[in-house]
Each structure stands twice: as structure tokens, then as C-alpha cells.
Amino acid sequence: MDTRTEIIRLGDSLIREKGYNAFSFADISKHLNIKNASVHYHFPTKTTLGLAIVQEHRNRLERLKTKTESKDPVEKLNAFLNIYAAAKSENKICIVGSLATDFYTVEPEMQHELKKLADSILKWVIEILKEGKNKHVFRFRTSERTKALMIITNMLAAVQLTRLTNKQDFKEIKETILHDLTQ
């Protein structure tokens, strides 16, 4: 893996572990055994790095959308839920949740990019729910948008809150989401 990619990977990991304002270029340079200035060579500012990290998440999401296109709604939803399960397995939280907390401390460009990511997630879940409803595999009462928001908020906060309770709670929440939908 090239250095630029490693910086993005590490920066992402730090944001989701400790938060945007708790990680520094020094954290990255130490961990990669390069100097502070070398990190700045790849990313002139913290904002450019932050933007690359958020964009990488959006790219990964689009790739996952495409990859699961032909799968059934349950598999699609599982693919979505597993993003959070993977985060939880490392005790990391969701990038959206982490940066939503720090939202008013980041530059407008970052805020904008983050909104685009949140939008992309929301649209995907809405699509999955619509398809599941049409195919009679999902059953729910509210609008697709609201139901999607309920599911996303469950997962987004589950990775956060279960840092304070226990990991088993996360599993229960995840399973309940699917169980409730499929009745």
C-alpha cells in the first residue's frame, strides 16, 4: 500500500476511534515512521486529509451498492448492517457519527462532503426498504425515509452507546432491526 493510502486508512481509523479533534499529524507520522512534513506533502492541511477520508467512505459505499445490486433486499440490508458490525468489532464508531459530533468545528467543505455521505447512505437504505416492501419481504408502517432514519440512527448510536454498556447489546440491536422488518 502506498503512503498516501496508508495515511487515509490511519486517519480514518483515528477519527473513528478518538474523534477528529483528538488526532494529529504527529499521530500519523509516528505510526508510519515518517516525518510530520511528509504527511503534509501528501495532505497540505488537515481539511484536505479529512476530505479524502470522507470521500473514500463514499466511494466504498458506492462500490458496495454496485456489488450488491442484484442481491435480494435482506442481503442488501445485511451488507449495510455489517458495515457497523465491522466497525464495532474494532470498537470504532461510524465516520458520520464521529464527524457529526465535531460538525461545527470542521470547515464548510468538510461539512458539505459529510452531508453528501449521509445523503448517500440514507438514499441507499430507502431504496432497500422500498424494494423489500414491494417484494413483500419487509413490513413496516411509517414512510420509507423515516424507517430508514430509524435504522440508521439505531446503528450509528449502537456503535457509540455500546462502548458504555456492552458488546452484546450491539448484536441484539442489529438482530432486532432485521427481525422487526421481516416480522
Place this chain on the structure above:
Amino acid sequence: MDTRTEIIRLGDSLIREKGYNAFSFADISKHLNIKNASVHYHFPTKTTLGLAIVQEHRNRLERLKTKTESKDPVEKLNAFLNIYAAAKSENKICIVGSLATDFYTVEPEMQHELKKLADSILKWVIEILKEGKNKHVFRFRTSERTKALMIITNMLAAVQLTRLTNKQDFKEIKETILHDLTQ
């Protein structure tokens, strides 16, 4: 209001607006028109201030529990949901969510106090759900603990996520929680 209380209020406000690692003693001293050292007089370290803020939340929660003791379950749940609605009206997030994000950057004492707060919230919501089920005003399938976690995660992340979508989404989520429970 005395200075100590004002520092707690302001610190809490800053944590819930920008996150623990984005606020400084300088933010507080400037806003209260006192000097940095005066803030340190009341709170020797950032941790002592953080602890006081979390403890204040737990005190407020206990007072709210007591105050609504004799009310019916729907009113109790509304009292709980309105904590988040009040936060949302100022575009602030939940203290638990904010500090869960920064969890691995705060001292063990803070982590412990935060766990106690999360526990207190969870226990209250579980109680409300149990009472509601017994009195046949709430209807839900999963265990009380899991249902409580679902509701708390909905609200905790709703205040965060709707910074990126829109305020109306928050209202929908909140209303759906009650609507789903009362069928």
C-alpha cells in the same frame, strides 16, 4: 448564578456543540469575562470540570425521574424524549453521544462516570417500558432492555444525524417512537 455553575453550564454547552476536545478553558474564560486561571480555581483540571458536567446530567436525570414518578408511562416517555428535543432545538447533541465519540481520549474517571450516566438512562427507559407494558399502553415484541436500547439509540443519533439532513427528520423519528409503541 454563581461562577462555578456558569462554568459547568457553559462547558456542557460546548461539549454538546463542538465536542470535548474542541473546547478549551480559554473558550470559557473569554465567554464569562474572567481569566484562564480563574476557571482553574474552580476546576483544577479539565477532567474535574468534565466530571462535574457529567454528574450534573445524572443529577438532573434523577430529579426528572422523581418528578415524573407518579405520571403515566406515556408522559414519562415523553419527558425522556423531550430531553433530546430540547437539545435539538439548540442544535446540540446528547452528552452521552458526544463523550462516547471521545471516549478513548478521556481519563478513566470520566469513562467511569459516563458509564454510570448511560446506565442510569438505560435503567429509566427500561422501567418506563415495563410499566407501559404492564398497563397495556405500550406494545412491543423484544425484551425491555433491547427495546430501550433501540429508543435511546434512535434519539441519541437523531440529534447527531439531523445536523446533516434536516430538523424535520428529528420530529418524525421522535413521533414514530411513540406511535410504534402505542401501536
Place this chain on the structure above:
DNA sequence: ATACATACCTACTAATAAGTAGGTTGCGCT
């Protein structure tokens, strides 16, 4: 009156932050 505590102050320190100027190394291309 004096002693003492509370609540502030001035003036500072050491550590860490993001960011920069300009030099060095090694590799591929012509």
C-alpha cells in the same frame, strides 16, 4: 483590628498543534 477564606488576578511554563521553507535522495526517461 486582625485573621482568614473566597474568588479573582498577572504572568508564566511546557507541551503540542498545524503548517512552511527549503534541502536531500533515489528512480525513470531521454
Place this chain on the structure above:
DNA sequence: AGCGCAACCTACTTATTAGTAGGTATGTAT
């Protein structure tokens, strides 16, 4: 062989951070 560029480096700046030492004003109890 020599050019140019990518990817590093040394060495620095400026700002901000939490935290401290020690002094001052004001009220209260003896």
C-alpha cells in the same frame, strides 16, 4: 551522463493548549 520529479527529510514558526506560582481585593467571623 544528466534532467526532472516524486517522496521524503531537517529545522523552523506561530498559535493554542492545560496547568501553575504567587499576588490582590473583598467580605466575614472572632
